[in-house]
Amino acid sequence: MYNASATVGPNIDRRQDGDSPYSNYQRSKDVKNPRFAQACLFLAVVVLVRAQRRRKGNLPPGPEPWPLIGNIFDLTSKELWVRASDWASEWGDVVYLHVFGQGLLFLNSYEAATDLFERKGALYSDKPQLVMCNELCGCENITAFTGYSDKFRRQRRLMTKVLGPSAIPSYYPLLELETQVLLRRILETPEGYSAHIRRYAGSLTLRIVYGYRVTANDDFYLKLAEECGDILSNGIAGGGFIWLVDVFPFLKYLPTWFPGAGFKRKASKWKAKIEEFVNKPFDMVVARMKDGTATHCSVTTLIETSEDDNMTDAETDTDARWTSMSMYLGSLDTTITAVLSFLQNMMFHPEVAAKAQKEINSIVGPGRLPTFADRLDLPYIEAVFNEILRWSTPVPLGLPHRLMEDDMYRGMYIPRGTLVFGNNWHMSRNPALFPDPDAFKPERYLDKVDDATAIKMDPRTFVFGFGRRGCPGSNLVESSLWIVVASFLATFDIKKATDENGQIIEPAIVYDDAVFRKPNDFPCSIQPRSASAAALVEQVSALASVRCLRRRLPRPLDHRRVEPD
Numbered sequence: 001m002y003n004a005s006a007t008v009g010p011n012i013d014r015r016q017d018g019d020s021p022y023s024n025y026q027r028s029k030d031v032k033n034p035r036f037a038q039a040c041l042f043l044a045v046v047v048l049v050r051a052q053r054r055r056k057g058n059l060p061p062g063p064e065p066w067p068l069i070g071n072i073f074d075l076t077s078k079e080l081w082v083r084a085s086d087w088a089s090e091w092g093d094v095v096y097l098h099v100f101g102q103g104l105l106f107l108n109s110y111e112a113a114t115d116l117f118e119r120k121g122a123l124y125s126d127k128p129q130l131v132m133c134n135e136l137c138g139c140e141n142i143t144a145f146t147g148y149s150d151k152f153r154r155q156r157r158l159m160t161k162v163l164g165p166s167a168i169p170s171y172y173p174l175l176e177l178e179t180q181v182l183l184r185r186i187l188e189t190p191e192g193y194s195a196h197i198r199r200y201a202g203s204l205t206l207r208i209v210y211g212y213r214v215t216a217n218d219d220f221y222l223k224l225a226e227e228c229g230d231i232l233s234n235g236i237a238g239g240g241f242i243w244l245v246d247v248f249p250f251l252k253y254l255p256t257w258f259p260g261a262g263f264k265r266k267a268s269k270w271k272a273k274i275e276e277f278v279n280k281p282f283d284m285v286v287a288r289m290k291d292g293t294a295t296h297c298s299v300t301t302l303i304e305t306s307e308d309d310n311m312t313d314a315e316t317d318t319d320a321r322w323t324s325m326s327m328y329l330g331s332l333d334t335t336i337t338a339v340l341s342f343l344q345n346m347m348f349h350p351e352v353a354a355k356a357q358k359e360i361n362s363i364v365g366p367g368r369l370p371t372f373a374d375r376l377d378l379p380y381i382e383a384v385f386n387e388i389l390r391w392s393t394p395v396p397l398g399l400p401h402r403l404m405e406d407d408m409y410r411g412m413y414i415p416r417g418t419l420v421f422g423n424n425w426h427m428s429r430n431p432a433l434f435p436d437p438d439a440f441k442p443e444r445y446l447d448k449v450d451d452a453t454a455i456k457m458d459p460r461t462f463v464f465g466f467g468r469r470g471c472p473g474s475n476l477v478e479s480s481l482w483i484v485v486a487s488f489l490a491t492f493d494i495k496k497a498t499d500e501n502g503q504i505i506e507p508a509i510v511y512d513d514a515v516f517r518k519p520n521d522f523p524c525s526i527q528p529r530s531a532s533a534a535a536l537v538e539q540v541s542a543l544a545s546v547r548c549l550r551r552r553l554p555r556p557l558d559h560r561r562v563e564p565d
């Protein structure tokens with residue numbers, strides 16, 4: 001489709017230069033009647049685009065594109081997953097669009113996503129090398145944007161060391177401790193619940209990745225991470241990652257002062273922030289390692305256990321820096337989204353919260369908080385946990401993969417370079433698997449189903465993405481989110497807030513983020529279930545503070561190398 005515009009372009013130029021064989025009559029007619037020229041241009045593009053489609057075979061179905069600009073008007077910067085789901089209902093589980101010739105493919109079923117991302121993983125695991133995101137904003141070393149290369153494999157191996165399934169149990173004490181600190185903050189100032197959750201999410205990963213303890217809501221590293229998360233999801237990725245400069249790369253040579261080069265000014269500001277985010281916390285750990293005060297953490301593990309003798313110190317350092325930052329970045333908005341969605345659903349479904357609390361009362365009792373050792377004995381909490389993952393789908397369209405070679409799938413042609421999205425939002429709303437899919441019903445996970453259906457219903461098979469680029473943090477979430485859910489339900493009632501007249505405020509839930517299905521703050525009342533629950537929170541968090549000061553993060557149990565593919 002790029003070719004189409006390239007073919008039409010020179011004809012226009014020649015006509016303007018005045019050296020074409022066009023007669024004066026023809027030229028003056030065009031000038032007088034620009035609509036005629038536009039119509040010719042339009043028809044030429046339609047013919048070329050159609051011819052190209054025919055030549056290449058059948059592209060997957062999708063909304064009809066405009067000539068040249070494609071489906072640009074079909075895209076939205078907010079809740080694109082809802083629109084993508086509408087396309088899925090109309091066009092099926094493989095939907096194709098293009099924007100200025102850049103193909104976008106939406107895989108709307110578990111079958112299509114696993115066929116392409118998993119069975120054809122060698123073709124579908126690359127990342128778009130976007131001019132704005134990677135070149136101008138300097139994101140090419142962030143794991144989620146790194147191409148399918150040795151650098152990607154090295155980064156994923158490093159992540160497996162610190163986030164692999166066998167490493168997680170060593171974080172249990174820390175996960176329990178950070179959860180207790182979160183409960184105490186909520187007890188003290190429940191109206192600030194959203195800030196507390198943000199602090200919890202940042203603090204947990206800062207502890208795990210950098211061994212750094214957050215001491216205030218406006219902590220420098222927390223704010224830096226939030227700022228960069230916002231820059232990435234609502235700045236750089238705001239329009240589905242595609243900027244005009246990605247379509248016309250020569251625009252990157254415009255001087256920054258040039259009218260229309262605002263994107264370059266933004267890019268240099270964003271790049272500086274991202275570099276600060278990569279370097280400042282990492283340099284802090286390196287300085288602490290030098291003076292012997294570093295707490296054991298992912299960064300120290302990555303530096304101490306570096307294994308590749310073929311790499312220079314500088315390369316090892318770059319890998320460790322960007323891998324650490326990628327984990328921190330990847331964990332923040334996702335965790336916040338999942339915890340906020342949990343609160344939101346408990347607020348709207350007091351009957352679910354009551355049933356969960358009854359189970360906790362009977363198994364754990366009132367005198368202590370649930371621990372990981374209780375997990376197998378709490379099937380209803382497990383069902384609530386599964387339903388939170390399914391219902392919230394924190395990253396509804398995943399992150400785009402790039403197809404490395406032309407491919408055929410079910411007789412449809414998918415061009416090389418197409419950006420491919422796993423629409424896990426649509427999968428989570430599949431009525432065949434999840435009747436009444438928008439309803440929050442943990443009971444659906446208690447019904448007896450055959451093994452194949454159980455696998456398809458398991459939200460872990462779709463909410464964390466697919467194949468070789470699937471989320472490396474899923475093992476951590478499996479534990480960190482579970483302990484938050486169980487501890488919250490054990491100690492707090494989550495209800496709709498009331499106004500000064502005691503009238504219930506019906507909260508409107510708004511999703512504003514372009515990448516994460518993160519609800520904006522909503523009014524909500526969070527009160528301890530009883531005086532003894534409040535006392536329990538105070539007691540465990542007082543102990544937690546003492547342990548916080550003393551404790552060193554235990555070493556992950558397993559440093560074996562595990563290849564991502």
Ligand code: HEM
Nearest residue numbers: 143144327330331334394395398399464465466469471473
């Ligand atoms: C509820 C929590 C989370 C959800 C739902 C989630 C979901 C996802 C999804 C859908 C992807 C894209 C996968 C794909 O491209 O197919 C992803 C990628 C990623 N996630 Fe998570 N995530 C969560 C938490 C975390 C945590 C806690 C970490 C780190 C500690 C993390 C680190 C990453 C990284 C580094 C990537 C990029 C992987 C790559 O491109 O190779 N995520 N995540």
